[in-house]
Amino acid sequence: MYDVLIVGAGVIGCSIARELSRYQLSVAVVDKENDVAMGTSKANSGIVHAGFDAKTGTNKAIYNVLGARMFPKLAEELDFPYRRNGALVLCFDENSKGELIELLEQGKRNGVSGLSILDGDAVRKLEPNVSDKVVAALYAETSAIASPYEMTVALAENAATNGVEFILGSQVKSILNSKNGFEVRLSDNRSLWTKIVINCAGVYADEIYNIMKVSRPINIVARKGEYVLLDKKCGGLTDKTLFQQPTKMGKGVLVAPTTHGNVIVGPTAEDIPDKSDVDTTVEGLNAAFGTALLSVPSLSRRDIITQFAGLRAHSTEGDFVIGESEIQNFFNVAGIESPGLSAAPAIAVDVAEEVAMRLNAKKKTNFVARRKGIPCFARMSDSERKQLIDKNPLYGKIVCRCENVTEGEIVDSIRRPLGATDLDGVKRRTRAGMGRCQMGFCTPRIMEILSRELGKDMTEITKNGKGSHVVVGRTE
Numbered sequence: 001m002y003d004v005l006i007v008g009a010g011v012i013g014c015s016i017a018r019e020l021s022r023y024q025l026s027v028a029v030v031d032k033e034n035d036v037a038m039g040t041s042k043a044n045s046g047i048v049h050a051g052f053d054a055k056t057g058t059n060k061a062i063y064n065v066l067g068a069r070m071f072p073k074l075a076e077e078l079d080f081p082y083r084r085n086g087a088l089v090l091c092f093d094e095n096s097k098g099e100l101i102e103l104l105e106q107g108k109r110n111g112v113s114g115l116s117i118l119d120g121d122a123v124r125k126l127e128p129n130v131s132d133k134v135v136a137a138l139y140a141e142t143s144a145i146a147s148p149y150e151m152t153v154a155l156a157e158n159a160a161t162n163g164v165e166f167i168l169g170s171q172v173k174s175i176l177n178s179k180n181g182f183e184v185r186l187s188d189n190r191s192l193w194t195k196i197v198i199n200c201a202g203v204y205a206d207e208i209y210n211i212m213k214v215s216r217p218i219n220i221v222a223r224k225g226e227y228v229l230l231d232k233k234c235g236g237l238t239d240k241t242l243f244q245q246p247t248k249m250g251k252g253v254l255v256a257p258t259t260h261g262n263v264i265v266g267p268t269a270e271d272i273p274d275k276s277d278v279d280t281t282v283e284g285l286n287a288a289f290g291t292a293l294l295s296v297p298s299l300s301r302r303d304i305i306t307q308f309a310g311l312r313a314h315s316t317e318g319d320f321v322i323g324e325s326e327i328q329n330f331f332n333v334a335g336i337e338s339p340g341l342s343a344a345p346a347i348a349v350d351v352a353e354e355v356a357m358r359l360n361a362k363k364k365t366n367f368v369a370r371r372k373g374i375p376c377f378a379r380m381s382d383s384e385r386k387q388l389i390d391k392n393p394l395y396g397k398i399v400c401r402c403e404n405v406t407e408g409e410i411v412d413s414i415r416r417p418l419g420a421t422d423l424d425g426v427k428r429r430t431r432a433g434m435g436r437c438q439m440g441f442c443t444p445r446i447m448e449i450l451s452r453e454l455g456k457d458m459t460e461i462t463k464n465g466k467g468s469h470v471v472v473g474r475t476e
Helices: 011-020 059-078 094-110 120-126 148-161 202-210 232-237 282-295 340-358 382-391 407-415 423-430 443-454
Strands: 002-007 027-031 082-084 087-091 115-119 136-140 144-146 165-168 172-178 181-186 191-199 220-230 241-244 254-257 263-266 270-272 304-315 321-324 330-334 398-400
Touching (some): 002 011, 011 027, 011 148, 011 330, 011 340, 027 148, 059 094, 059 148, 087 120, 094 115, 115 120, 120 136, 148 165, 191 202, 191 340, 202 220, 202 330, 232 263, 254 282, 263 282, 282 304, 321 340, 330 340, 398 443, 407 443
Parallel strands (some): 002 027, 002 191, 027 165, 087 241, 191 330
Antiparallel strands (some): 082 144, 087 136, 115 136, 181 191, 220 263, 220 304, 321 330
């Protein structure tokens, strides 16, 4: 019997797991995928929003502002990429300046500091590549960028270090409620018993909750967003995150730097019926890139190195659904679309405190707050590299030439708590394969390392879990 079972190992589930690991509780996280951060948490813009564009008084506004303030300390403790770079909401029409002022005033009501309105010339002084058609912009100094999948991995590793169990690759098939607690039945025929369930299942959160035949079901719509990623040589196109004025479907298409020096463009916004559909489309990618050209006309399709799509969990209620449901001890943390990444740390604190109070749990005296990430060889000075290689010669062997990722980093990514078990797991933890050639050069070598470290044959190594084997046998 667990005290708490969290369904979903995305940034929300892992944030809550980490906060609950501060308490004397038995906690488990279950996810149908074979790794953490396999849903929305690996396919989003990576923006830590300032908090001006959510309606005042909503969960989105409250948790966005509180969560964004927590990022500097959290990133320092858990050692994941984060940078406060600021953001601009671009206005292309003199008649639309009033909308910027409304956003400014709303931001102030939400408690956001560092907001101001700039004219077009001032915008271009900050960002010379911005279109001449921009007449004004809202400047948000506190907006930031983070690596969402590395953040999720860091949260999960720290939670595991503090005693949280992760049950990956097992899908929840049913949840039965009784006086003894909840029986959660998994696709591998296991049954887990728990006192409290926390539903953080992203686009599937409604299905997890509604299987209990509740009187007031929730409804989550999968909203697809398509992106393109540009080569690092484009990193100088903008330092700030460049938004266009938002629409009813979201914050619109942005052009933004990533924490690793690339430029990301997107997303589109399309509500779709298939919650597993993360395919990109010609129409979607063209729409994203074409709209982005309004902000930065010098963007070039020749610099695109990859494209991807992610799904946002849009609640038909129009706001985050957070708290205990009509079923006692069953908590929903659902509909966490943008600004979900920004809000995650604050949501986690509130949910964890409420659950701990329900269980009369005391805080641990031996909680480990800090986690050290994998050393990034590419960002080190020559003297730092020499010191590292002297300690571990595997850091002297470059495996991924595009990103300068070493064998030492890849081995570390596999051997860590909740270590990588496939090619994409290595990629998310080390960036091996995220460069210009998109794993064209390094795949065989990474497979060899995975095979050696996991004690598996090469034919057992996958790209991202079951059904994604890379090779089927050996030639003569």
